Structures are given as C-alpha cells and as structure tokens.
Amino acid sequence: MFKITEELLFKVLILTAFIIYFYLSLQFPSISMQEGYGAGLFPIIISISFFLFAIKDFFTKNKQEFNKKENLILLGFLIIIFIPMYFINILGMYFVLALFLFYLNYVLKIPIIKNIIITLATIVTAHLVFVKIFKLSFPEIWFIE
Amino acid sequence: MIDLLFSNLNFLTISLIFFGVAFGILVSAIPGLTTTIGVVLLLPFSFYLDSASSLGMLMGVFVGGMAGGAIPAILINIPGNPASIVTNVNGYPLAQSGKGDFALGLAMISSTLGALIGLIILFLISPELSDFALKFGAVEQCALVLLGLSLVSALSEKSVMKGYISMCFGLMVATIGLDPITATPRYNFNTVTLQQGISFIPVMIGMFALPTIIESLIISKDFKFPTLDKNFKQCLVGVFDALKEILQSKFNIIRSSVIGSIIGAIPGTGSAIAATLSYQLTKKIEKSDNKDRFSSQGVISPEAANSSMSGGALIPMLTLGIPGDPVTAVMLGALTIHGLEPGPLMISSFPEAYYGLLGSFAVSVFFLVILTLIGIPFFLKAIRIKTKYLMPIIFVLCIIGSFALRNSMLDVWIMIIFGVIAFYMNRNGYPILPMILALILGKILEEQFRMSLIISLGDPFIFFKKPISLTLLIILGCFLSYIFVKFLKKVINQNKNV
Numbered sequence: 001m002f003k004i005t006e007e008l009l010f011k012v013l014i015l016t017a018f019i020i021y022f023y024l025s026l027q028f029p030s031i032s033m034q035e036g037y038g039a040g041l042f043p044i045i046i047s048i049s050f051f052l053f054a055i056k057d058f059f060t061k062n063k064q065e066f067n068k069k070e071n072l073i074l075l076g077f078l079i080i081i082f083i084p085m086y087f088i089n090i091l092g093m094y095f096v097l098a099l100f101l102f103y104l105n106y107v108l109k110i111p112i113i114k115n116i117i118i119t120l121a122t123i124v125t126a127h128l129v130f131v132k133i134f135k136l137s138f139p140e141i142w143f144i145e
Numbered sequence: 146m147i148d149l150l151f152s153n154l155n156f157l158t159i160s161l162i163f164f165g166v167a168f169g170i171l172v173s174a175i176p177g178l179t180t181t182i183g184v185v186l187l188l189p190f191s192f193y194l195d196s197a198s199s200l201g202m203l204m205g206v207f208v209g210g211m212a213g214g215a216i217p218a219i220l221i222n223i224p225g226n227p228a229s230i231v232t233n234v235n236g237y238p239l240a241q242s243g244k245g246d247f248a249l250g251l252a253m254i255s256s257t258l259g260a261l262i263g264l265i266i267l268f269l270i271s272p273e274l275s276d277f278a279l280k281f282g283a284v285e286q287c288a289l290v291l292l293g294l295s296l297v298s299a300l301s302e303k304s305v306m307k308g309y310i311s312m313c314f315g316l317m318v319a320t321i322g323l324d325p326i327t328a329t330p331r332y333n334f335n336t337v338t339l340q341q342g343i344s345f346i347p348v349m350i351g352m353f354a355l356p357t358i359i360e361s362l363i364i365s366k367d368f369k370f371p372t373l374d375k376n377f378k379q380c381l382v383g384v385f386d387a388l389k390e391i392l393q394s395k396f397n398i399i400r401s402s403v404i405g406s407i408i409g410a411i412p413g414t415g416s417a418i419a420a421t422l423s424y425q426l427t428k429k430i431e432k433s434d435n436k437d438r439f440s441s442q443g444v445i446s447p448e449a450a451n452s453s454m455s456g457g458a459l460i461p462m463l464t465l466g467i468p469g470d471p472v473t474a475v476m477l478g479a480l481t482i483h484g485l486e487p488g489p490l491m492i493s494s495f496p497e498a499y500y501g502l503l504g505s506f507a508v509s510v511f512f513l514v515i516l517t518l519i520g521i522p523f524f525l526k527a528i529r530i531k532t533k534y535l536m537p538i539i540f541v542l543c544i545i546g547s548f549a550l551r552n553s554m555l556d557v558w559i560m561i562i563f564g565v566i567a568f569y570m571n572r573n574g575y576p577i578l579p580m581i582l583a584l585i586l587g588k589i590l591e592e593q594f595r596m597s598l599i600i601s602l603g604d605p606f607i608f609f610k611k612p613i614s615l616t617l618l619i620i621l622g623c624f625l626s627y628i629f630v631k632f633l634k635k636v637i638n639q640n641k642n643v
Binding site for chain 2: 006007010014017021024025028029037038039041042043046049050053054056057060074077078081082085088089093097100101104105107108109110118122126130134135136137138139
C-alpha cells in the first residue's frame with residue numbers, strides 16, 4: 001500500500017503528463033518524408049524512454065512528506081500573482097509590477113515608506129533601462145492609447 | 146600578418162570595443178537578456194560606422210557577453226545566459242561559503258584565458274578546424290548532442306534515473322510547436338501562440354530564479370544571498386588567490402578551451418553544450434578530496450570553454466560563411482552590410498577585414514581582463530544589499546527579462562509555470578539542469594535525427610556507419626555501461642548489508 005507523499009503525487013503527475021503526451025503523439029497526421037515516418041516519430045521515441053525511466057522511478061521509495069501548510073501558502077502566492085497577470089492588458093505592465101513589488105515588500109515586512117520608495121524607484125529604473133534604452137514596449141494601462 | 150591585426154585600430158575603434166565589452170558584460174549579467182540581444186541592439190549602428198569600428202564593437206559584445214553571464218550565476222544562482230548554465234553548480238556554493246571574490250576571479254580569469262586560447266586557435270588553425278567541422282553532418286551532430294545530453298543526465302548527483310526523467314521532460318517540452326521537418330503543429334492545443342514553441346530563456350529564468358524566490362519569500366524567510374564584507378583590497382586578494390589556483394589548473398584551462406573551440410566550430414551546437422561537456426569531463430578527470438579545489442575546477446572549466454567557444458564559433462563564419470551560433474549569425478549580417486563576403490576566399494580577398502576582426506578580438510580580451518577584474522568588488526557590493534530588498538526586485542527583473550525576449554506575455558506565464566515545476570522538482574530530488582539542457586538541445590537533436598533518417602532513406606543504422614558518430618556512440622555506450630555496472634555494484638552491496 002502506497003503512503004500518500006508529495007513525491008508520490010509528483011510521480012503520478014509525471015505519469016499523467018506522459019500518458020497525455022503519448023496519446024497526443026499518436027494523433028499527428030503522418031505526412032511522412034523520405035525517412036518513412038512523420039512528426040510523431042521523435043515524440044514517440046521520447047515517450048517510450050520516458051515511460052521506462054518513470055515506471056522504474058515510480059516504484060522507488062518516496063521520501064518527501066506532504067506539507068499541507070507550505071503547499072497552501074504557495075497556492076495563495078500563485079493566485080495573488082496570477083490574477084493581476086491575467087489582467088495585464090487592462091492594468092498595464094507598470095501597475096502590475098508595482099503591485100507585485102509592493103505586495104512582496106509588504107510580505108517581507110519592509111516599512112511602508114521604504115516600500116513605496118523602493119517600488120517607485122524600481123519602476124522608474126525599469127522604465128529608463130528597458131523602455132528608453134532597450135526599446136521594449138510594455139502593455140499599457142487601458143485608458144492610454 | 147601581425148601588422149594587419151592591429152592596422153585598423155584607431156581611437157574610435159578602441160573606444161567602441163571597450164564600450165562593446167562593457168555592454169556585453171552588462172547585458173548578459175541581466176537574466177533574460179542574452180549576448181544575441183546585445184549584438185542585435187548595436188547592429189543598427191553598423192550603418193553609421195566604418196567596418197572596423199562596427200565589427201570591433203560587436204566583437205566586444207560577443208566576448209564580454211560570454212563572460213558576463215557568470216556574474217549572476219555565481220552571486221544569485223541565476224545563469225545570465227545559456228553559456229553559464231553550469232557555472233552556478235559550483236560557483237554559487239563557493240560564494241555561499243564567503244568566497245564570492247575568489248569564485249568571480251576564477252570565472253573571469255578563466256573566461257579571459259579561454260577567449261585567448263580560442264583566439265590563438267582561430268589565428269593558427271582556423272582552415273584546418275573548419276575542414277574538420279565540415280565533417281560534422283546531421284548524423285554526427287545528432288550523436289554529439291545525444292552524448293552531451295546523456296552525460297549531463299547520467300552524472301546527476303542525486304539519482305541517475307531522475308536525471309534521465311528530467312532530460313525526457315525537457316525533450317518533451319522541446320517538441321512543442323512546429324515540427325522542424327514537416328511544419329506540422331504539435332501540442333499547441335490549437336493556439337497560435339504555442340505554435341512558435343517554448344523558448345528556453347524564460348524556462349531557464351523561471352527554473353533557476355523562481356524556486357529561490359519562493360523559498361525565500363514564502364517558505365523560509367531567513368534565506369540570505371551570500372554576502373561578502375570585504376573592502377576593495379581584500380577582494381583583490383581573493384582574485385589573486387583565484388589567479389594562483391588557475392596557474393595550478395593549466396591542463397583544465399587548455400583542455401576546456403580546446404573543447405570549447407572545437408564545439409564552437411561545429412555549426413548549430415552552441416555555448417551550452419561546450420560548457421556542459423567540458424564541465425562533465427572535468428568532473429570525471431579532476432578527482433580531489435579537497436571540496437574547494439574541486440569546486441574551483443568546476444567553475445574554471447565551463448567558463449574557459451564558453452569563452453573559447455566564441456573564437457571557435459568565428460571559424461565556420463569567417464572561413465565557410467556558416468554562422469556557428471545566433472551571435473555569429475548577426476555578425477555575419479554586419480559583415481555583409483559592409484560588403485564583406487565571409488567564405489573560403491575571405492582571407493585572400495579581404496585580409497585587412499579578416500585579421501582586423503582577429504585584432505578586435507584580441508583587444509576585446511584585453512579589455513575583458515581590465516573590466517572584470519576592476520568590476521569584481523562592485524559586483525560583490527551590489528549583492529551586499531539585504532536579501533529582503535533584493536528578492537522582489539529580482540522577481541520583477543525575471544518578469545521583464547522573460548517578456549523582453551519576444552515582447553510576449555506568454556513567456557512570462559511560461560517562466561512562472563516552469564518556476565513552480567522546478568520548485569517541486571528540487572524538493573523531490575529531480576535535477577533541473579538536464580531538463581534545461583534538453584530543452585536547449587532538443588530541437589537540434591530532433592532536426593538532425595530526422596535529417597539523418599531522411600539522408601539514409603529511413604535506415605537507423607546510419608549512426609553506426611559513419612566513423613565520427615560511431616566513435617561518439619561507442620564513448621556513450623562505454624559511459625552508460627560504466628554507470629550500469631556502478632549501479633549493479635551498489636545494489637549488490639546493499640543486498641549484502643541486508
């Protein structure tokens with residue numbers, strides 16, 4: 001009987017990824033070239049090797065225990081990052097970056113005045129270096145054409 | 146011949162080379178910005194400058210860029226470019242043990258020496274080496290990449306099996322996008338954005354940087370980057386110690402530089418494979434009980450190899466007109482802007498330009514020494530800022546660096562997703578280096594593998610019929626047998642103990 005550990009869950013995820021990958025690699029149209037195989041050849045070779053290694057690894061001992069608290073914290077962090085990122089075309093790059101900086105500085109318990117100064121200074125420097133010198137064009141906030 | 150080397154140098158050219166080296170170091174020290182981006186950014190200036198000045202400047206970026214990637218790799222465990230993909234493996238622990246100045250000294254001096262050896266090889270045997278490189282067709286390249294990937298995966302410290310799983314995962318990710326031969330869309334889930342594939346730059350940034358950021362920000366808040374409370378003079382003592390160490394590692398430098406030059410001369414291989422192959426070889430050869438001594442060799446080897454690769458990569462570009470990597474492809478464009486035609490006749494048709502370029506390379510190496518040695522105390526000072534102030538800024542730089550690659554938010558998402566994957570891979574003992582290397586080399590491997598099969602009309606034994614690929618496969622076979630025997634011995638010993 002398997003004990004549910006983080007490592008076991010990770011291995012299950014690896015095997016699931018393999019099954020999806022292998023299934024998709026069988027679906028490619030076989031526009032074969034002179035070698036007699038199509039676009040699925042290389043993915044199928046990888047799938048077979050991957051399966052052999054993954055199945056051997058699956059039956060080795062699992063060590064990493066499941067740490068519910070740490071995983072929940074990580075999930076929370078990712079949600080906080082993903083929501084503004086999803087709306088970046090409306091909020092604009094500068095606003096989203098400032099939001100991240102302010103939030104991360106807050107998490108790290110940097111005093112509020114210092115936090116604001118660091119956030120603004122970083123955004124201005126990023127603008128000068130990446131937009132003015134390296135000529136990047138960041139997504140703008142929705143009301144700027 | 147020697148006169149021609151420096152005949153084009155004037156004050157403007159020398160100043161631009163100096164600027165190029167400084168710019169190259171700066172660009173590659175920012176994770177996400179590569180030497181290629183640096184060269185592309187300066188390419189438009191070629192239209193307004195004479196050929197010697199513009200090519201000198203681009204050469205400076207090339208040479209500076211190869212060395213600069215080691216700075217963030219050693220100080221914050223994030224390689225600045227693919228060339229420094231293995232420098233952090235030993236460089237970062239050295240910095241953590243309070244030897245940041247020593248580790249940077251090792252990286253910079255070995256980079257300089259590597260570039261110098263690359264230049265000498267370029268100057269002396271470029272026609273012969275380009276003839277040898279021409280023998281590397283699809284079959285040989287495929288065998289070489291396979292050897293490199295297998296070596297890296299098999300030498301993973303925690304578990305060979307996990308190393309190979311990581312490599313297969315990288316190869317899986319590399320197949321996303323258009324098939325290189327028939328242009329069939331693969332694993333793009335009917336989206337246009339995924340058709341162009343997953344670039345390794347955001348993956349590399351995410352996988353190296355994000356686990357550290359997650360660890361420090363949300364898991365253990367007492368995480369600190371290695372700092373060094375030394376003044377300028379004390380830092381120079383560390384650099385002097387590095388010089389002494391390098392003087393005792395002459396064979397490592399020469400071996401790694403020769404490997405770098407040869408790999409560089411083979412079109413399409415790139416700096417990552419030069420650095421990893423020479424690193425793995427050093428790991429096998431340099432057996433020392435002294436951990437610091439071993440770590441030093443692990444920094445010296447990839448840095449010498451990736452810098453000498455820049456000389457090697459110029460060989461096929463100048464003598465055959467075939468660029469060895471993306472940077473030399475851009476430089477080829479710069480040469481044609483000035484009406485120069487690289488190829489077998491370049492030395493006889495444009496001797497001034499050919500030797501002038503080698504002269505610019507030599508001057509770039511000279512400026513590289515000065516800039517990096519003076520710069521070490523300043524790089525260390527930058528890292529002396531408290532980790533809690535640095536982490537959020539690094540996170541923002543990772544986002545911008547990923548976005549900068551193609552002006553695409555997709556790359557930012559990729560960076561974050563792969564960062565989280567790397568966090569769990571690290572926790573569960575799966576090494577991330579084989580995955581990144583497989584992603585970088587996966588496309589080359591598939592393309593050359595399929596090309597080989599097309600050439601042989603579907604005969605897979607083609608790999609055993611060509612002498613170079615057969616030799617490479619025999620080396621691979623011997624190596625894998627050695628790993629297997631070692632594994633069997635371990636199992637037998639465990640059973641005996643039970």
